[in-house]
Amino acid sequence: MKIATWNVNSLNVRAPQVLEWLNAEAVDVLCVQETKIEDHKFPYDEFTNIGYQAVHLGQKTYNGVAIISKHPIEEVQFDIPNLEDIQKRVVAATICGIRIICVYIPNGQSVGSDKYLYKLQWLQALTAYLEQQLKQYPKLALLGDYNIAPEDRDVYDPERWQGSVLVSEPERVAFRQLQALGLHDSFRLFEQPEKLYSWWDYRMVAFRRNLGLRIDHILISSALVPAAKASWIDRAPRKLERPSDHTPVVLELDIG
DNA sequence: ATGGCATAGCGTCTATGA
Numbered sequence: 001m002k003i004a005t006w007n008v009n010s011l012n013v014r015a016p017q018v019l020e021w022l023n024a025e026a027v028d029v030l031c032v033q034e035t036k037i038e039d040h041k042f043p044y045d046e047f048t049n050i051g052y053q054a055v056h057l058g059q060k061t062y063n064g065v066a067i068i069s070k071h072p073i074e075e076v077q078f079d080i081p082n083l084e085d086i087q088k089r090v091v092a093a094t095i096c097g098i099r100i101i102c103v104y105i106p107n108g109q110s111v112g113s114d115k116y117l118y119k120l121q122w123l124q125a126l127t128a129y130l131e132q133q134l135k136q137y138p139k140l141a142l143l144g145d146y147n148i149a150p151e152d153r154d155v156y157d158p159e160r161w162q163g164s165v166l167v168s169e170p171e172r173v174a175f176r177q178l179q180a181l182g183l184h185d186s187f188r189l190f191e192q193p194e195k196l197y198s199w200w201d202y203r204m205v206a207f208r209r210n211l212g213l214r215i216d217h218i219l220i221s222s223a224l225v226p227a228a229k230a231s232w233i234d235r236a237p238r239k240l241e242r243p244s245d246h247t248p249v250v251l252e253l254d255i256g
Numbered sequence: 257a258t259g260g261c262a263t264a265g266c267g268t269c270t271a272t273g274a
Contacts, residue, residue, distance in 0.1 A: 009273085010263055034273085036264070061264050062272070107273055115272095147274070160258095166274060199274070202261035213274075245262075245274080 001096065001253045003029040005143035005216055006237075007104070007199075007246035011035040011064070014244055015043050018068075021237055021248065023050060028070045029095055030248075031102035031143040035064030042066065055091055063088045065102045065144075069095050083125040090126075092133070096255060098224070099137035101130070103144035108165045116165060119147070123174035130181055138223040142183060145246065146217050150175045150185065154214035156197065166215060183219035186251045187231045196233050199246045207238055218251045227253045 004027050008014040011032065022030060035042070035058045042056040047068055057078045058064035065088060067073060075094040079085065092101040103126065108119035134140055148171045152158035161167045179185070197212025204211060220228060230252045238247040 013263075034263095109273080145274095164274095201274070204257095204260065206261095215274075242262090 001029075001255050002027045002250055003031075003098075003100070003141060003143065003218065003253065004248050004250040005031045005033070005102070005145070005218060006248040007033040007145040007216060007244060009034050009036075009244040009246065011037055011042070011066075013242060015046060017237055017240060017243075019046060019050060021234075022047075022052060022068070025234070025250070027250070029100055030068045031100065032066045032068065033064070033102070033104035033145045034062075035066055036061055037064060055093060057088045057091045059088045063104055065089060065091045065104050067091055067093050067095075067100055067102050069093075069100075071096050080122075080125050080129045083122070083129075085122070089122075094137070097139060098253075098255070099133060099140040101133065101140065101142045101144075103142060103146070105144065105146045105148070107147050108171070110165050111163065111168050120170055120174060123171075123177075127174070127177050127181065130178065130183070134181060134221060138221060140183075140221040141186075141224060141251070142178070142217075142219040143249075144217070145215060146175065147215055148172065148175045149213045149215050150217075153194065154197070156195065156211045156213065161213075166213060178219060182222045184222065184225055186218045186220045186228050187214075187233075187249065189225065189228055190231055198233050198249055200238065202245050216246055216249045218249055220251070224253065227255050229254050
């Protein structure tokens with residue numbers, strides 16, 4: 001079973017690439033972020049036509065998350081309960097006995113800004129939510145755009161990025177608090193080459209120069225770790241015409 | 257070199273992203 005996450009930066013623009021990629025890679029479950037569309041405009045038919053079903057929580061212009069699955073989607077939950085938030089950033093569901101939680105964690109804009117404080121508070125609420133979810137669902141995967149590069153090796157130039165948003169210590173502490181719940185960065189369960197990233201700025205010819213960050217992650221609960229067989233970042237979609245600035249991250253699970 | 261790009265929206269510019 002392959003599960004994956006991809007910030008598509010507008011599903012209106014990227015739907016053809018997503019459909020093509022699902023077909024080519026035979027992915028079972030894909031979590032997408034930044035759909036930037038309202039629910040009634042989500043292209044459900046295009047996915048059902050190729051054998052997938054989808055649940056979506058979206059809004060105009062910003063945010064928007066979806067889970068697209070080959071297998072039945074059950075126990076769907078939108079948003080973080082007990083968090084007042086008009087931004088559409090979370091959808092959760094149970095698929096093949098695994099709790100799949102798709103998140104678009106706030107960007108934070110710049111350290112000390114209102115958006116940065118919102119990000120840190122949001123992460124606290126997410127952690128509390130996950131603590132609850134883990135009690136209910138021991139087999140859990142948290143997939144999404146975290147907007148956090150957890151370690152310096154996830155940053156192309158750590159000195160230049162030191163202390164700035166996406167890498168600042170409070171954000172990394174929040175990431176480690178998620179890990180402290182018993183969640184594991186599945187990408188790092190496996191031997192990986194250096195300088196692998198999931199996002200590159202559209203500017204500065206950043207992709208060709210590999211000036212990137214690893215900010216899209218698949219965290220899995222301890223109960224799922226034995227099932228994890230491989231994890232990789234698929235750079236191919238980032239090379240297409242009109243790409244998203246993010247590229248998919250994939251985890252292969254053997255769930256018997 | 258803090259920018260250069262991309263997306264959406266009552267839009268010829270602004271807000272946002274990371």
